[in-house]
Amino acid sequence: xxxxxxIPPGFAALDGELAIAGxxxxxxxxxxxxxxxxxxxxxxxxARVTQLRAAMPQRLALNYAMKANPYQPILRLFNGLIxxxxxxxxxxxxxxxxxxxxxxxxxxxxxxKRDAELEAAIAAGVTLNLxxxxxxxxxxxxxxxxxxxxxxxxxxxxxxxxxxxxxxxxGGAKPFGVDADRVPALSRQIIASGAVWxxxxxxxxxxxxxxxxxxxxxxQTLELxxxxxxxxxxxxxxxxxxxxxxxxxxxxDVPADLPRIGAALAERFEQLPDVLADTHFCMEMGRFLVxxxxxxxxxxxxxxxxxxxxxLVTDGGLHHQxxxxxxxxxxxxxNYPVAIASRFDAPVEEEASVVGCLCTPLDRLADKGxxxxxxxxxxxxxxCAGAYGASASPAMFLGxxxxxxxxx
Ligand SMILES: *Cc1c(COP(=O)(O)O)cnc(C)c1O
Numbered sequence: 001x002x003x004x005x006x007i008p009p010g011f012a013a014l015d016g017e018l019a020i021a022g023x024x025x026x027x028x029x030x031x032x033x034x035x036x037x038x039x040x041x042x043x044x045x046x047a048r049v050t051q052l053r054a055a056m057p058q059r060l061a062l063n064y065a066m067k068a069n070p071y072q073p074i075l076r077l078f079n080g081l082i083x084x085x086x087x088x089x090x091x092x093x094x095x096x097x098x099x100x101x102x103x104x105x106x107x108x109x110x111x112x113k114r115d116a117e118l119e120a121a122i123a124a125g126v127t128l129n130l131x132x133x134x135x136x137x138x139x140x141x142x143x144x145x146x147x148x149x150x151x152x153x154x155x156x157x158x159x160x161x162x163x164x165x166x167x168x169x170x171g172g173a174k175p176f177g178v179d180a181d182r183v184p185a186l187s188r189q190i191i192a193s194g195a196v197w198x199x200x201x202x203x204x205x206x207x208x209x210x211x212x213x214x215x216x217x218x219x220q221t222l223e224l225x226x227x228x229x230x231x232x233x234x235x236x237x238x239x240x241x242x243x244x245x246x247x248x249x250x251x252x253d254v255p256a257d258l259p260r261i262g263a264a265l266a267e268r269f270e271q272l273p274d275v276l277a278d279t280h281f282c283m284e285m286g287r288f289l290v291x292x293x294x295x296x297x298x299x300x301x302x303x304x305x306x307x308x309x310x311x312l313v314t315d316g317g318l319h320h321q322x323x324x325x326x327x328x329x330x331x332x333x334x335n336y337p338v339a340i341a342s343r344f345d346a347p348v349e350e351e352a353s354v355v356g357c358l359c360t361p362l363d364r365l366a367d368k369g370x371x372x373x374x375x376x377x378x379x380x381x382x383x384c385a386g387a388y389g390a391s392a393s394p395a396m397f398l399g400x401x402x403x404x405x406x407x408x
Pocket of ligand 1: 387
């Protein structure tokens with residue numbers, strides 16, 4: 001038997017079934033009308049924001065990186081909970097605008113911004129985190145043509161990365177940001193252009209659980225910001241420290257020690273150099289805010305045995321859960337937290353693999369896990385499905401189409 005990832009806190013059994021926000025899985029599926037289904041718990045999202053605010057210094061603003069989950073009801077929920085939004089495309093800007101979110105709270109990072117996207121962002125008053133000198137020149141030209149003063153920040157490619165992070169976004173050659181040694185020249189040019197100077201965006205990595213590593217990266221980020229601000233000849237109005245805090249997905253993963261990260265940052269904030277004395281700081285996070293709030297529910301449509309191994313074949317799969325299948329940036333496939341939702345408090349009785357309905361061996365949601373004996377009609381829950389699920393999976397593969405989504 002292979003271990004399964006840890007089920008996040010906040011889920012309980014009710015009449016033997018998994019309950020999400022106090023409601024039974026079968027009831028939620030009945031309400032949605034079909035499986036597969038993503039269910040997100042608003043209470044768990046609120047609790048996460050509260051937990052983060054309690055741990056972090058008050059001076060730190062919190063942004064939601066919406067690429068983790070752009071579901072409209074979640075965007076509207078966050079609008080009342082956090083301080084800003086980070087987007088990575090013109091499409092995401094349109095989604096935020098549709099949710100009625102004030103573009104003044106939005107910053108736009110991401111390589112390869114097209115002219116039309118720059119124009120829409122400048123016209124809306126969004127802060128651009130510029131990824132290159134070329135992009136800066138295009139943004140200034142477009143702003144001049146529109147007769148609008150643009151809000152410009154520089155995304156810095158730091159000369160360090162986040163140790164132990166699942167996704168490294170800095171250190172060495174990268175398609176993201178402007179190499180640190182070229183930043184002062186560009187910031188001087190932006191300030192001289194008359195644009196509203198919005199400072200730096202420094203994102204060194206993502207999905208880290210080691211508080212020490214995260215705190216050390218934040219220390220380096222603040223030092224780099226101070227050095228670059230000095231060299232730019234202006235106090236720094238704003239600094240986005242990036243994100244980095246991950247969630248436990250796999251067996252043995254332990255949640256990041258938030259109070260420790262917060263205490264280390266508070267200590268840094270006490271000792272800021274003059275050039276950062278009045279800086280507005282924020283962190284931007286996606287998966288940490290929403291990842292554990294979501295569950296993917298799928299129904300078993302076949303139970304079969306091949307060469308003595310049990311396969312529970314579901315109506316879902318990697319087309320909604322690419323990450324859980326191990327095909328979204330993982331090197332070695334390990335099991336996500338997966339359970340039989342309709343027998344949530346039943347003991348483990350057998351070893352089984354949970355697979356999807358796609359005709360590819362990649363479509364595996366749990367490999368040789370321990371489960372209660374499940375049969376056709378039972379519901380399977382894949383946890384940690386709130387981030388990079390629905391929007392980061394190839395929903396159109398094999399003509400399957402998207403899953404239903406629900407915020408409860
Ligand atoms: C993806 C991304 C994030 C969010 O990362 P998470 O791991 O979901 O917290 C934050 N900032 C930038 C610039 C990103 O590209």
